Structure formats: structure tokens, C-alpha cells
Amino acid sequence: MARAEPASGPSSGGIEPDTTVTELLGILRRHLGMDLAYLARADGDDLIIQVISGAGGRFGLAPGVRVRPDPRLYQSLLAGTLPKVITDTRHNRHMIDVPVVKKLNIGCYAATVVTDRDGEVFGVLGCISRDPRPDLRERDSRFLALVASYLSDAVVDLHRIWEAHSQVWRSISRMIDAGGPAIVYQPVVDLATGRIAAVEALSRFPCEPREPQRGPRGWYSDATTVGLSAELELAAIRRALRALPQLPAVVDLGVNASPATITAGLLDVLRDDETCQRLIVEITEHEYFCDDAEVLRGVRELRARGVRIAADDIGTGYAGLEQLLELHPDIVKLDYLVTHGMDTDPARRATAAALVMISEEFGGRVIAEGIESPAERQTALDVRIPYGQGYLLGAPAPSVSLACAAGTPTGPDPADRRGEPRVRPGWGGGGGRAGPPAGRRARTRRR
Incomplete structure (x- = not known):
């Protein structure tokens, strides 16, 4: 991300939070130990925040806010070359010179692309926190991707399926x-x-x-x-x-x-x-x-x-x-x-x-x-x-x-x-x- 501006007019894309999506974002935020989780829709070169969970005010983010991503990070994210989880932005080559990271004092950043049923890019699922999270592991990035896959498929029983798979995740992770x-x-x-x-x-x-x-x-x-x-x-x-x-x-x-x-x-x-x-x-x-x-x-x-x-x-x-x-x-x-x-x-x-x-x-x-x-x-x-x-x-x-x-x-x-x-x-x-x-x-x- 590079800057956040309030969006106005019909293009803002603000939505009433879907309860299932909100719950998934909450699960993701708590699992990663982050301050904020968000789902944003792509609109040209911008991202429009759709749903959030957590301390949005701390970062100036809310549903309907239009965000202009840093072009380098955004293209790397779309290409799949950016790590899904960056545990310490202050010591990472992808993040160390990004102005918004310093401005918002982001210590840990996690994001992945969300696609729709046809495989087209819908937007970005992300999490941010003020503090670094050195305890996060590679499989936590897979957890992020797992949440993104559920957001891609608007099935009626999404919540039931997610609960079952979340239980599987917990059981296997414990083992x-x-x-x-x-x-x-x-x-x-x-x-x-x-x-x-x-x-x-x-x-x-x-x-x-x-x-x-x-x-x-x-x-x-x-x-x-x-x-x-x-x-x-x-x-x-x-x-x-x-x-x-x-x-x-x-x-x-x-x-x-x-x-x-x-x-x-x-x-x-x-x-x-x-x-x-x-x-x-x-x-x-x-x-x-x-x-x-x-x-x-x-x-x-x-x-x-x-x-x-x-x-x-x-x-x-x-x-x-x-x-x-x-x-x-x-x-x-x-x-x-x-x-x-x-x-x-x-x-x-x-x-x-x-x-x-x-x-x-x-x-x-x-x-x-x-x-x-x-x-x-x-x-x-x-x-x-x-x-x-x-x-x-x-x-x-x-x-x-x-x-x-x-x-x-x-x-x-x-x-x-x-x-x-x-x-x-x-x-x-x-x-x-x-x-x-x-x-x-x-x-x-x-x-």
C-alpha cells in the first residue's frame, strides 16, 4: 500500500460486511496475531476496502476506502513473487523503502491475491500489525492462502465447510x-x-x-x-x-x-x-x-x-x-x-x-x-x-x-x-x- 483516501460516489465499492467473510477475517487476524485483516477489491490500479476485522482506525482503513498500492509490491503480489508473509518489514528488502510502511509503522505484513470462481483477480486479502511477528511460519502463509480460497467461492455452506477444514487445520497443526x-x-x-x-x-x-x-x-x-x-x-x-x-x-x-x-x-x-x-x-x-x-x-x-x-x-x-x-x-x-x-x-x-x-x-x-x-x-x-x-x-x-x-x-x-x-x-x-x-x-x- 502507498496511500489511503476516502472514496466517494458509486465507484467506492463499500459494502455491508458479510457475516461469514467478517468471521473468516477475524479467524485469520487472530490466527496470525495481527492488528487488522482486510478484504479489498481491485479497481484499476487501486484497491477498495470491502470488509475489515480489527483496528482499522489505527491505519486509516475502513470499508469503502480507496487505497493506491505501491506499484512494485502490488505487481510482485499479483505475480506471486512477493512472500505472502513478511514477518519483519524493517529488515526485509521488499518493504524497507516503502513509504507507507514507515508512515503507518507497519511491522508485519501478510497478503495474497483473491480470485473469483472463474480465476479472475478479485482483489487482495491482507493482514497488518504494528509489531513484527518473527514467530510466524511458512505454513501460516498457507493458512492465509486457505482463507483466500474460501473467499473465492460464494457457496451457501461456506461457513460449514470452513469450520470443518479449520478443525482439520488445528488438529494437523497440533500434531x-x-x-x-x-x-x-x-x-x-x-x-x-x-x-x-x-x-x-x-x-x-x-x-x-x-x-x-x-x-x-x-x-x-x-x-x-x-x-x-x-x-x-x-x-x-x-x-x-x-x-x-x-x-x-x-x-x-x-x-x-x-x-x-x-x-x-x-x-x-x-x-x-x-x-x-x-x-x-x-x-x-x-x-x-x-x-x-x-x-x-x-x-x-x-x-x-x-x-x-x-x-x-x-x-x-x-x-x-x-x-x-x-x-x-x-x-x-x-x-x-x-x-x-x-x-x-x-x-x-x-x-x-x-x-x-x-x-x-x-x-x-x-x-x-x-x-x-x-x-x-x-x-x-x-x-x-x-x-x-x-x-x-x-x-x-x-x-x-x-x-x-x-x-x-x-x-x-x-x-x-x-x-x-x-x-x-x-x-x-x-x-x-x-x-x-x-x-x-x-x-x-x-x-
């Missing part, structure tokens, strides 16, 4: 601040020897009072709705990594990450080389992402650090098959829908065998998920699937020690008996790495 969801660990077992090659870290969530139980998929889906999915996944990964020192040296740790999480901070979490060498990142995404250059750069960097990449739910759709062919994952996880009943269903068995053959071509190891009967385990071996996961082999356990008790994680490596170079029993090769395909090495050892 993130507390260190993330609880973690359980399920073993991945060498089907021929019973040796544990890895444990997969799985999130577990509490049942909220007066809310239907929605399970991990429901929690992550809700987190996506309110823009916190990456932060929730990163919190779960950080918590899971605490168990790594308790694992036997020959057992790897698997964690789940969406493509958005890979590009939103996973590389910063995985700075320790030793951790990377023992980590499997299972990409949990059912949509095709192999044309996303940023995600692919992230995957390459993970591999460069020694992380193994696993593809999830393979065998259930074209997107998974495309990712298998394009990504060449180190580990291919055969979905439960294929594994379950493949001992009696020739089509499932043929699908599993075909995916094993494809994976072997680029050195990928296959894990059959959801093995629940001895017949399914034997069928997996018959089609040359080396590894399995499921309740027959070990249920999720609250600690890695209990998860490892399901198998023999520290037994001798068959390579040691032949004088061959010792490799970690879980995995090797794959993903375009040098050396013969891992699947071929595994078959030689079993003979």
Missing part, C-alpha cells in the same frame, strides 16, 4: 508441533531365507473425539486439502528416523513421501550420509509425476546421496506402470490387489510374473505387499519375487526391535560363505546404477 504422528514398523522379509531386509515406517493417528475414524489415508488426504500434507509427511519422517540407530546394521528403513514432499524439504531433512545409505523413500503417488522436472531433480539428488527409491502400488493402473518404466525404481512394491489371491488366480499370478520380469531388466527388486497366507508366499517365490511384506510375515509393531523379532535380521549373508564381496542383504543395484541387475544376483544366491 506437527508435537513431533508428528505415531510410527509403527512392519518388516520386509526375504521370502527364501526369512531374513529381514528392511522395516517400513507407517503413520498411526489418534481417533479424534466426536469425529469418525478416518485412518492414515484420510489424515493425509485432509492434510492435502488444507495445504499441510508435506509438513505432516516430513514430521512423520523425522520421527521415523529416530529409530534408525536401533536397527541392525544390515536392515534398512523405509519411509513414505509424496512428490510434493520430495520438493518441499525432504532433502534438507536427509543431510546425513550414513542415514541416506540406509534409507528407502517410497513414493506414494497415484498420479503421473514423471514429467515434473523438479520432482525428478529431487529423486536424482536422493539417489546421488545413496537413498533407494521405491515405487508404490505397482500393478493397479496405467500411472503406476508408466512410473515404473520411466523412473526405474530400485524397489518395486507389488500392490495388495495383485498379491492377494494370486495363488488361485492365474491372471494375478501372470501380472506378478510380468512385473518381476520388467523390474529385473533395470535391476529393480520386487516386494509383494499384503502376503497373508503360506500359499501366497509360495506363489510369490514361484514367480521369483524375492521379498514380501504382510501380516503372515510380520504385523506392524510399535518398535523396530519388535518388528525385527519377526525374522532373522542379523544372520549370515550367503555371499560370505562363497568368499564374494559382502553386500547388505536388503538391496543392491537398481535405478540405473552400475553393476549387474540386483534381481539376477538374488537368483544366483538362492541357487
Whole structure:
């Protein structure tokens, strides 16, 4: 903003505050700890204040007031290059020389563009305060964007929907601040020897009072709705990594990450080389992402650090098959829908065998998920699937020690008996790495 002038005539655009909008502005102002929240409509180069919540008089703002924004800030805001939240204007390059910031003594500034149902710019949703707010975080800018998205859609039940999503936001934010969801660990077992090659870290969530139980998929889906999915996944990964020192040296740790999480901070979490060498990142995404250059750069960097990449739910759709062919994952996880009943269903068995053959071509190891009967385990071996996961082999356990008790994680490596170079029993090769395909090495050892 640069100056505020009372507007006059029919172009002023002053409106009686809509109660739902006023309530949302109040929620936003209190959440960010600001003095004033406002919704302004764009009118040429000006903004016309429509609704406010808070101390408007302190800044000379009220409904109907026309404001001429600073051109640099306004264009940056429209282009999306201005940070949504500037916690301390006095030490920020975008704000330090803006006259109105000094005149009104604005210490913290937050704003984002509001669009209408057709995607056209309606105006600006903003918050200001006299004091800096260094405690504000990146996800607070997402909260601002979340409010803006609701203001864009004039649906009759806006308030009801907002209340539901606001509750989701609070629940997930509390969980993130507390260190993330609880973690359980399920073993991945060498089907021929019973040796544990890895444990997969799985999130577990509490049942909220007066809310239907929605399970991990429901929690992550809700987190996506309110823009916190990456932060929730990163919190779960950080918590899971605490168990790594308790694992036997020959057992790897698997964690789940969406493509958005890979590009939103996973590389910063995985700075320790030793951790990377023992980590499997299972990409949990059912949509095709192999044309996303940023995600692919992230995957390459993970591999460069020694992380193994696993593809999830393979065998259930074209997107998974495309990712298998394009990504060449180190580990291919055969979905439960294929594994379950493949001992009696020739089509499932043929699908599993075909995916094993494809994976072997680029050195990928296959894990059959959801093995629940001895017949399914034997069928997996018959089609040359080396590894399995499921309740027959070990249920999720609250600690890695209990998860490892399901198998023999520290037994001798068959390579040691032949004088061959010792490799970690879980995995090797794959993903375009040098050396013969891992699947071929595994078959030689079993003979």
C-alpha cells in the first residue's frame, strides 16, 4: 500500500460486511496475531476496502476506502513473487523503502491475491500489525492462502465447510508441533531365507473425539486439502528416523513421501550420509509425476546421496506402470490387489510374473505387499519375487526391535560363505546404477 483516501460516489465499492467473510477475517487476524485483516477489491490500479476485522482506525482503513498500492509490491503480489508473509518489514528488502510502511509503522505484513470462481483477480486479502511477528511460519502463509480460497467461492455452506477444514487445520497443526504422528514398523522379509531386509515406517493417528475414524489415508488426504500434507509427511519422517540407530546394521528403513514432499524439504531433512545409505523413500503417488522436472531433480539428488527409491502400488493402473518404466525404481512394491489371491488366480499370478520380469531388466527388486497366507508366499517365490511384506510375515509393531523379532535380521549373508564381496542383504543395484541387475544376483544366491 502507498496511500489511503476516502472514496466517494458509486465507484467506492463499500459494502455491508458479510457475516461469514467478517468471521473468516477475524479467524485469520487472530490466527496470525495481527492488528487488522482486510478484504479489498481491485479497481484499476487501486484497491477498495470491502470488509475489515480489527483496528482499522489505527491505519486509516475502513470499508469503502480507496487505497493506491505501491506499484512494485502490488505487481510482485499479483505475480506471486512477493512472500505472502513478511514477518519483519524493517529488515526485509521488499518493504524497507516503502513509504507507507514507515508512515503507518507497519511491522508485519501478510497478503495474497483473491480470485473469483472463474480465476479472475478479485482483489487482495491482507493482514497488518504494528509489531513484527518473527514467530510466524511458512505454513501460516498457507493458512492465509486457505482463507483466500474460501473467499473465492460464494457457496451457501461456506461457513460449514470452513469450520470443518479449520478443525482439520488445528488438529494437523497440533500434531506437527508435537513431533508428528505415531510410527509403527512392519518388516520386509526375504521370502527364501526369512531374513529381514528392511522395516517400513507407517503413520498411526489418534481417533479424534466426536469425529469418525478416518485412518492414515484420510489424515493425509485432509492434510492435502488444507495445504499441510508435506509438513505432516516430513514430521512423520523425522520421527521415523529416530529409530534408525536401533536397527541392525544390515536392515534398512523405509519411509513414505509424496512428490510434493520430495520438493518441499525432504532433502534438507536427509543431510546425513550414513542415514541416506540406509534409507528407502517410497513414493506414494497415484498420479503421473514423471514429467515434473523438479520432482525428478529431487529423486536424482536422493539417489546421488545413496537413498533407494521405491515405487508404490505397482500393478493397479496405467500411472503406476508408466512410473515404473520411466523412473526405474530400485524397489518395486507389488500392490495388495495383485498379491492377494494370486495363488488361485492365474491372471494375478501372470501380472506378478510380468512385473518381476520388467523390474529385473533395470535391476529393480520386487516386494509383494499384503502376503497373508503360506500359499501366497509360495506363489510369490514361484514367480521369483524375492521379498514380501504382510501380516503372515510380520504385523506392524510399535518398535523396530519388535518388528525385527519377526525374522532373522542379523544372520549370515550367503555371499560370505562363497568368499564374494559382502553386500547388505536388503538391496543392491537398481535405478540405473552400475553393476549387474540386483534381481539376477538374488537368483544366483538362492541357487
